[in-house]
Amino acid sequence: MRIAIEELNFQKLMDNSLNSTLVLDKRTIVYANSACIKLLSLNTKEDILNQNFDFFLHPDFHSICKDRLKRVVEYQEIAPLMEQKMIRLDGTIIDVEIMATPYQHERKIVSHVIIRDITEKKVIQKKIMQSEKLSLIGELASGIVHEIRNPLTSIKGFIQLLKIDFPKNIYADIVLSELEQIEQITNELLYLSKPKETIFESEDLIQIVEETVNLFGTQAFKNNIEILFDKRDCEGINVLGDRSQLKQVFLNLIKNAIESMAENGKIHISAEKDVKQVHISIKDSGIGIPRNQIKKIGQSFFTNKAEGTGLGLMVTYNIIESHNGKIEVDSEVGIGTVFTVKLPYVKRIL
Ligand SMILES: Nc1ncnc2c1ncn2[C@@H]1O[C@H](COP(=O)(O)OP(=O)(O)O)[C@@H](O)[C@H]1O
Ligand SMILES: [Mg+2]
Incomplete structure (x- = not known):
């Protein structure tokens, strides 16, 4: 026998969803599923119900969130996914993506808010950016390093020859030690640009x-x-x-x-x-x-x-x-x- 849709317990289904879900009446939280409790490291639903949503939202996003929710309720628009930051009970800040859709309950419009934790995605993004930066440095370095090293070798050789002719000249040593500094930088850059x-x-x-x-x-x-x-x-x-x-x-x-x-x-x-x-x-x-x-x-x-x-x-x-x-x-x-x-x-x- 097939199960009729009316027999399904949607609250239970929603509660087990991996996405964090909230229902807001204006800005007041009237429903939160288990994933949301976990996301915000709360202990029970009592910690969140009847609270103002702003309480869990990073202050930078209070004003934009107010605008978005207003449009959801007043014009019944969908507020698309947007990166925001939320604050957990222990004060840690997490990166999230939030969207909101209007939901009509009897004659009232409330906001159905879905939140996705993207902290991990952000960390990976950062790592990719860093490694892209590194490979760019590597590419640049290999070109520059070769251009620098050749003249450097001859300058060094000639200064050493000059030192033989003018053994009392103190500047030769300074020039040589400065050249060594350049050599050291190019060596380090060369390591970066070498195929690994x-x-x-x-x-x-x-x-x-x-x-x-x-x-x-x-x-x-x-x-x-x-x-x-x-x-x-x-x-x-x-x-x-x-x-x-x-x-x-x-x-x-x-x-x-x-x-x-x-x-x-x-x-x-x-x-x-x-x-x-x-x-x-x-x-x-x-x-x-x-x-x-x-x-x-x-x-x-x-x-x-x-x-x-x-x-x-x-x-x-x-x-x-x-x-x-x-x-x-x-x-x-x-x-x-x-x-x-x-x-x-x-x-x-x-
Ligand atoms: N043992 C250390 N004690 C104090 N500061 C350090 C030490 N090692 C590294 N640092 C800091 O980290 C910086 C970066 O080090 P490094 O990447 O080796 O570059 P560099 O030595 O050319 O400055 C240094 O300029 C220094 O401020
Ligand atoms: Mg160093």
Whole structure:
């Protein structure tokens, strides 16, 4: 026997819908389904019934929402999907898409409001935009870098020749060190523009870190900075990766740590492992990163240094992401910063 439509319990059906649904009498909420309660992290329907819809809507949208609802009720128009923001009970703001249609109840017109949570969609959109920006930088970089590197190599060579002829001239050294700065920027840009087809092999991570630390020997000594490396029980631990890229990661992190301390200081590098990952922490006693800047860390061209490129950490984050790892930052202004690189390690078959 077929079920007649009148026998269906539409309230129950609506209540189980995945879309959040509300019914508004003017601006007062007279019905909310379970999805809506969940969306706004409310406990019961009592938390929302008879409340003003504005209470859950971000203030930026109060006036537009008032207009839209007015048109729904007065002219019986459909208010199309529009991106807005709502506020949950705990104060967090969520991105939503809202539409409203008129619904006639006896002689009264009320608004049937449908809300879709698009927080996740927004996050993905943001990531796509960031990666599009990156590929654009990559494209631009590869062209520019090649144009710059060729003349740079000959300028460097000629200055070195001039230095032989005029050994007492102090300007040659300044020119050379400035050229090195340009070279460094082009190297970082070149990494970005390189096709990222790398072959991952099992590499000794502790050895990679150690070799990188050794590269900083003279610079650290000159600045009176001590670099300690505590390997704990991680010696011989292997990760699947690209050796030169991983070196680049620790190079960037240690370089930043040194640069965060004018002179005199300690950099504490330590290795630790859990069941799946090896953690390498680089802890400095430098200037620290203000809380509001932590979010910007790893974004292209974000730098606080007069001679910085703001590319080092972006490259670092990209490399670690492509190695299925993660980077965590913990920092306190005036105390120091800890960057922790977490990478999955290769388990030995016994
Ligand atoms: N260890 C650190 N201590 C303090 N600030 C840091 C540290 N590492 C990175 N930063 C901040 O992040 C910014 C970006 O770093 P990075 O991408 O390496 O670019 P750059 O070193 O060229 O400025 C730096 O300018 C600095 O403000
Ligand atoms: Mg840097």
